[in-house]
Amino acid sequence: MRSPEPPEAPTSGAYHHGDLPNALRASAVEVILSKGLHGFSLREVARRAGVSHAAPGYHFGDVRGLLTAVAIEGFETLRDELVRSGAGIDDPIERLKAIGGGYVRVAIEHPAHCEVMFRDDVLSADDPALAEAGLGAYSVLEATVAAIADRYNAELPVHDVARLCWSTMQGLVELQPKFVALDAMLTRTPTSLDEHVDRFTDLIITGLVQQRGQTRPRR
Amino acid sequence: MRSPEPPEAPTSGAYHHGDLPNALRASAVEVILSKGLHGFSLREVARRAGVSHAAPGYHFGDVRGLLTAVAIEGFETLRDELVRSGAGIDDPIERLKAIGGGYVRVAIEHPAHCEVMFRDDVLSADDPALAEAGLGAYSVLEATVAAIADRYNAELPVHDVARLCWSTMQGLVELQPKFVALDAMLTRTPTSLDEHVDRFTDLIITGLVQQRGQTRPRR
DNA sequence: GGATTGATCGTGACGGTGTCAAGATGTGCG
DNA sequence: CGCACATCTTGACACCGTCACGATCAATCC
Incomplete structure (x- = not known):
């Protein structure tokens, strides 16, 4: 750390x-x-x-203001890392995997920022700068999912898939210590955050790309 | 509320x-x-x-002890609701959707419990009763995913899919207010938590059930 | 160079907090 | 009825967030 x-x-x-x-x-x-x-x-x-x-x-x-400033810093760091991770990768599925890895690096290298970024109870949640910073990071993900839809499956519901990925990432970062503890309890090799992200990306995207015409119409 | x-x-x-x-x-x-x-x-x-x-x-x-007791109560309530929601439903995919709805009801009816359940910073994370309560709720989900594998796709990586669903749920419950705020900002009809869960379940499960033989081998 | 203004601090106070120790009270059992 | 234990109350201490007031520094203008 x-x-x-x-x-x-x-x-x-x-x-x-x-x-x-x-x-x-x-x-x-x-x-x-x-x-x-x-x-x-x-x-x-x-x-x-x-x-x-x-x-x-x-x-x-006040204390909320300082923590909000730290959260903004975290979102900006995340956005920059997502952009950097996905740069130069033509295939949008590979790009999604790469930005998943970027998210992991930020979670590992900036654990304090990650801990505070989604804590609405200690943040000034109505701060426009916080909303803008969060949206900046989210938009990199959403643009990548849109590119997947363009290349592979025009019926992919981009907003839903982007939100699914964002929710999953946020949940996983928080639950990863519990999963590691659970693996240890069951005397299994713990699954790293990186590995979880790779597998989750495969599970979500590979399936979606193949099921053309079967998802709900794009809203 | x-x-x-x-x-x-x-x-x-x-x-x-x-x-x-x-x-x-x-x-x-x-x-x-x-x-x-x-x-x-x-x-x-x-x-x-x-x-x-x-x-x-x-x-x-101390204060951690009291909040841990509230979190345990929350997990027990969640487990009971997940069991009740899935009871009597033969098709495991429908059962998964039903327990997704059960999770939503707990999130709506017990917001204080949900707010505290995953906050390792204020909980006694090493409390065996807390771990057991969390595992109790998680196991209902995992059993349902295992049933989907049995019925539809023997190669489904059950642990990964269960963790994907659990992470997604946890992340969504936390992010839902932000998604609602984002929809409002874009003058779109806000997507309810229920609706998000339905769509996410469709996206994750329907795709996975169809792609036999293409996921990673079960570990 | 001195005066003025605004920025950027330090000091002190107040009410609230968590936790601990000591003591008061209530219950149950032999 | 006495004793042991459970279940509280009271009081103290150190730390906290926030506010008001004042001290100091930097920049600007005459």
């Missing part, structure tokens, strides 16, 4: 940090990693960033 | 409630519904149950 860079030291006097918002986001990620979301606190973030307890409030409003 | 029964009044003196554990679970559900998980507190639960702030600690150890 890769840790983010430690918070930057202030570049000026004690009353002008220089880049406190970024340092606070980095500290927030550290606190999530070490204490979980339930143990998360603004004061601990402030301590790690080397400022007073009220400083985060000035930049982010 | 249906509220749980209000906490029972003590049946004895102030130092012997009579059935405090159940009253505390009911109050916990109320607090989750009214304040969300982030606003949840033991003292608020104690106030609503009409006892002192330290009483919950005696029965549940």
Whole structure:
């Protein structure tokens, strides 16, 4: 599990940090990693960033605001990785598999971001920047499913399939530790996140591509 | 959204409630519904149950213990509903659709339980009773997928398909409010949770049943 | 260079929290 | 009736989020 860079030291006097918002986001990620979301606190973030307890409030409003900023960062990282993973792959089915792998890399390399991204109970869910960031990541997936429909099956219900993939991914990232624990309990070789994603992609897409004319009409 | 029964009044003196554990679970559900998980507190639960702030600690150890008890209750309710939904349906594909509907009913009728059931950050994830309760619900789904393999496609990778369905369900329950918000933004008729489940089940199962001999061999 | 304004902090206070210890009360059994 | 245990209440402590107020720094203008 890769840790983010430690918070930057202030570049000026004690009353002008220089880049406190970024340092606070980095500290927030550290606190999530070490204490979980339930143990998360603004004061601990402030301590790690080397400022007073009220400083985060000035930049982010409150604890929701800071966590929302971390979630936005996570979605932007995810979108960038999905775009990068799928770049240069002509076959859209292969591209879907590749962006599945991209999602896995983000989940492994940015676990704190992933932990917070879908937690509406601690986020400012009505924040337009959060909605836009989430949609940015989702749109990469949806565009890939649309390309599959164009190439293989014009009747593929693109919105439904994209939502199915997005829901599955989100659910899997959260349930993966439980599946690993279950495999261990049954003394089976644990299935990695990567492997789960590969198999799920095969199960969803290979079947859909072949059943032309049998899905519900595209809405 | 249906509220749980209000906490029972003590049946004895102030130092012997009579059935405090159940009253505390009911109050916990109320607090989750009214304040969300982030606003949840033991003292608020104690106030609503009409006892002192330290009483919950005696029965549940700490805040994790109480939320774990609520999650166990949720999984047991889910298992019972999945069993009831699939009872008497001979065709396992229809049975899978029916238990999908059962999951939806639990999500709608017990939103507080659903909100807490997969939150490993606030639960005692190593509690054997929690693992057993989760496995109980999951096993109903897995048995149904196994029956589909028996009837329609002996090469269906049962564990993978069951995990795919479970992950999808979990992800969808969490993402449904975002999908509804997205539909509203695009001025489309919002897709209900029920409708999403029906479509996802069709997409996953109908395709898989038809592609005999083309999935990975069962592990 | 000094004054002014706004940005960016620190300090202190308040009410709420979780958890622990000690003690008070109630129940059941011999 | 006494005892042991269960089941609470009370009080304390450290930590929390948030707010108000004030201190300091940077940039701009005259």
